[in-house]
Amino acid sequence: MIQSSAHVSVCSPQMNSISLVCLLLCTRVSSFRFEELTQYVASHEEEFIETLRQWVAVESDSSDVMKRSDLHRMMDMTADKLRLIGGSVEMLDVGTQALPNGSSIALPKVVTARFGGDPSKRTVCVYGHVDVQPAKKEDGWATDPYELTDIDGNLYGRGASDNKAPVLAWIHTVEVYKALNIDLPVNVKFIIEGMEETGSNGLDDMIVAQKDSFFSDVDYIIISDCVWLSKRPALTYGTRGNCYFFAEVEGPKKDLHSGLYGGTVIEPMTDLIGILDKLISPSGKILIPGIREAVAHLSDEEWKMYQDIEFDLESFKNDIGLSELMYSNKVDLLAHRWRHPTVSIHGIEGAFSSPGTKTVIPAKVIAKFSIRQVPNMDPAVVEKQVTDYLHSVFAKRKSPNKLNITMVIGAKPWLADPKHPLYEAGKAAVKRVFAVEPDLIREGGTIPIAKTFQDVTGKNIIMLPIGGFDDGLHSQNEKISRYNYIEGTKLFIAYLHEVSQIKKY
C-alpha cells in the first residue's frame, strides 16, 4: 500500500522514445522504474484476480487420483501462461506413481521456464506448486472452494494462498516487466510442480538430474510457499524438519471380542498407550534421553530478535480457540514453535476409530507420532534414540506382544543466514513496498524441498512469503487478501531489482 521509492530515476516514463538507450543505461546504473511497474500492477488488479479465479477453478488436488486429469490440465495452463509471456518452457516427465491397487498413473509433469540468459546478470529460480489440498463444501466451507469468492477484500478458494496466488504473483512480475518493455534486472527461472501437497513425488530425482544443467547458472532459489507471522511482512530463514515414527504393537493374530477374550490376553492397545505416555510430560517436556541435549542454544542475539518480532499472543490464542498456551510469553512460545523440537501424537491405526461403540481388542495397533527437528539434531541419531528408548520402556512391561519402531520420514531442518545479501535484498524490497522492516521469522513446519535445494544444488535459498498469517492453508475457507496478492506482486518486482544489486563476485 505504502510506497517509498526515493531512487533517482534516470529513465522517466516520458522518455519512451529513447527507451533502448535508456534501458542499456538503466541496466548499467541500476535505475529502477518502480513507479511505472507498480502502477501497471495496480491498473491490472482485476485481470490478475481473474487469472487467479481461473486457476482456483481447477481442482488440482494431487491427493485424489480421480482428479489427475484436472491436475495435468493445471500444469498445462501453467506452461501456457509462461509461454504466453515469452518464457522458454519445458515440461519434464518425472515418471509414474504407484497406486495401492498395484497399477500406476502418470505424475504431473514439472513445468520449467526460463526468462533471459544474460551471463552478466544474476539468475534466480522461483519454486512453487499449483496442486492443492483436498476441499469439499461439506467440510465446512462458507463458499464453493473452487469458485474464487471475494468477501470484503479477501479472495476465498482452495489453493488461493497455497500456492496459486504466489505463483501467479511471480509470473505477473515477469509479465509486467515484459508488458512495459523493461528488461528484467535478473534472469528468472521457474520450477513449478504439481505434487507438493502429497510429498513432491519425483521432484528430488529431477533436482539431482538437473543439478548441472537447469540449476548450473542459478544463483538463488526463491520459495514463496509460506505466510507472514502477523500483519507485518516477513522473511523466513528457517524451517523445522520432521522425524515421523510408526510404533507398532502386535499381539494376537486377529482382532478379538473384548467380552470373549478380555482378561485372557495382554492387549496391544494397553502396551501402546503405555509407551506413548512415556514420550512427553504433561507440560510438554520431551522425555526421550538425548533429544533436548542436542538442540542449539538460544543466543542472546536470537532472544533479542524474537523479542522484537510482531506477534500478538492474544489473537493467536483466539484464532485457535484456546485460553491457555504451552508458554505464556512471546519469546518462549516462538522459540518452541520454531527452534525447539516437539513431539506430536497424531493417532493410532488399527484400533477402533469410528463414531459409536465397538467391543474389539485390536490385534495390531500402529501409533503415528513425529518429532520436529531443529539444529543441531540429526535424524539418524534421533531414530536410534527413540527406538532404543521405546524398546527399553516396552521391555519393562514384560509384555508377550511384539513392538516394532520405524522412522518413515527423516526430514532435516533448514536454516539460512538472515544476514546473507539475499535477506538484505528482501529487507530492502519490503521497505520499498511496505515502508516497514520485515520480521525475520522461522517456520515450525517442514518444507523439505528447501533442504533438498540446499543440499543438492548448494545454492542459497530465501523464503519470501506474501500470504497472510490468517490465510488458513490446508484448512476450510482458505483465502488470500487482494492486498497481499497485489502488494505481494509489487514486492516481487522490487525484490528482483534488489537481487540484481547483489555484487556478483
Next chain:
Amino acid sequence: MIQSSAHVSVCSPQMNSISLVCLLLCTRVSSFRFEELTQYVASHEEEFIETLRQWVAVESDSSDVMKRSDLHRMMDMTADKLRLIGGSVEMLDVGTQALPNGSSIALPKVVTARFGGDPSKRTVCVYGHVDVQPAKKEDGWATDPYELTDIDGNLYGRGASDNKAPVLAWIHTVEVYKALNIDLPVNVKFIIEGMEETGSNGLDDMIVAQKDSFFSDVDYIIISDCVWLSKRPALTYGTRGNCYFFAEVEGPKKDLHSGLYGGTVIEPMTDLIGILDKLISPSGKILIPGIREAVAHLSDEEWKMYQDIEFDLESFKNDIGLSELMYSNKVDLLAHRWRHPTVSIHGIEGAFSSPGTKTVIPAKVIAKFSIRQVPNMDPAVVEKQVTDYLHSVFAKRKSPNKLNITMVIGAKPWLADPKHPLYEAGKAAVKRVFAVEPDLIREGGTIPIAKTFQDVTGKNIIMLPIGGFDDGLHSQNEKISRYNYIEGTKLFIAYLHEVSQIKKY
C-alpha cells in the same frame, strides 16, 4: 451321537390307533419317544441343511440399512416357517430407527409364535435372532459368506452359527414332534428378532409391553445364542455386563498442523494418552480405586468347578496366535474371562487413523474403553468411580484442555443358579444325547437381553448353546458343523422332555 435312553416306553409307534388315550397317558407318566424323534432328525439332515442354506443366503445384515429389505424378508421367512408347522404367529411392529441423516426407516418386526396352550404343561419361550454381522468375501472369507458351503462336515456361512442354525434347530424340534404327531411335552413360544447385532433396537420396550400378555404364561426362557467352551457340550449360567465409556479431551477449536503449532499448545492427544495409561497396569491390574474391591470372591466350590472344566490352554493360544496369555493356568484364565472385570481400550475417535502419515494435532479426541461387569459390581457406582478417578488424574496434569467422561452403555452381568432345575434338565438332556456331563460355563461377553428378560419378566433363564467353540462368531469363515447342528436339534428335543419333568409347583 450317542443316545442312552433307557426309559420304559408305554407308547410304542405301533399303537397309533389308540393315540389319544396313549398321549394322555404319556403326558402323565412322561414316556418319551426319543428314538423315534431323533431318527426323524437323522433322516431329515439334508432337508434341515437345505433350509439353513436358504436362510444363510439372505443378507440379513442389520447394521447396513441398504440391506433392510433383505432383513424384512428374513423376518417374513421366519414367520412363514413357523406358520407352516402350525404356530400361531404374530409379527410385532417395534417402530422405526433414526438414521444419522435425520430420516428414519422401519425396524424389522419381531416374530412371535406359540405352539400349544395347555395350562397343565410348562411353557418355554425360545429367544433367537436371524439378523447377522456384516460379511464380505474380501474381508478374508475362503468362501462366499452368503452361500452355505460344506467343507469336511463344517457348514460355512455368515450367521450359520450366530444365530440361524440354533433358531432353525429349535423350529425343527417343534416340527419333528408335529411330523410324528407326538404331542409337545411343553408349550413352546418363540420370540425372534432382527436387530440383535446392532443392539436389539425396540426389543426392550416390546418386552416391557408384553410382560403381562405374551410373557404371562411363560415359565422359562431359553437362549441359544452362544457357544461351547470346548468339544464338550456346555450349559451357560452367566454373562459379564459391560460399562462402555467415552473419554473426550477437547483443546483447540480446530485441528492444527503439527509443524505450525507443535510446541505452542498442550495437545489433547497427549492428555488423553496420559489418562488412559492410568487405567490398567502392564500386567492387567485395574487401577481405578474401588473396582476390584466390589468383585464377588471366588469360592472354593467355584474354584473346583473351574478346575473340572474341559479347557485346553494350548489350543486356545494357538487359535488366537499368542505364545503367552495373561494367566498361565486354567482356573485363573477362566476366572478372568468370566468372573473378573477387565478394561479394554478399543480405540480413539478424532485422531488420525488411516494408513500413511498425517501431521495433525487433533483438536478433539475421544477414547473408547469398556469395563466388563461382574457380580457384585454396580454400573452406576462404576460410572462414578471411573469419572472421579479420571478427572483426578487429569487435574494433576494441569492441562488447559477440557475432559468429559460419559458412560454410554451400562449393561449389568447376568448370573443364574446352575443348580436350578432348568440346568438339571439341561444336564439330563446333554447326558441323553451326548452321554457326557456338560461343562457349566460362563460367557465373558454380554448378552444384555438375558438380564432384561430376568429383570422385566422375573422368569428363569437358561443359555443352552449348540454352537462349537471354534465357530468364529462375528469373524471371517463363521461356520457350524453338521454334527453340532443335527445333534443340537436332538439336544433341544431331549431338553423339552426334561423341562416337562420339572415339578410345576
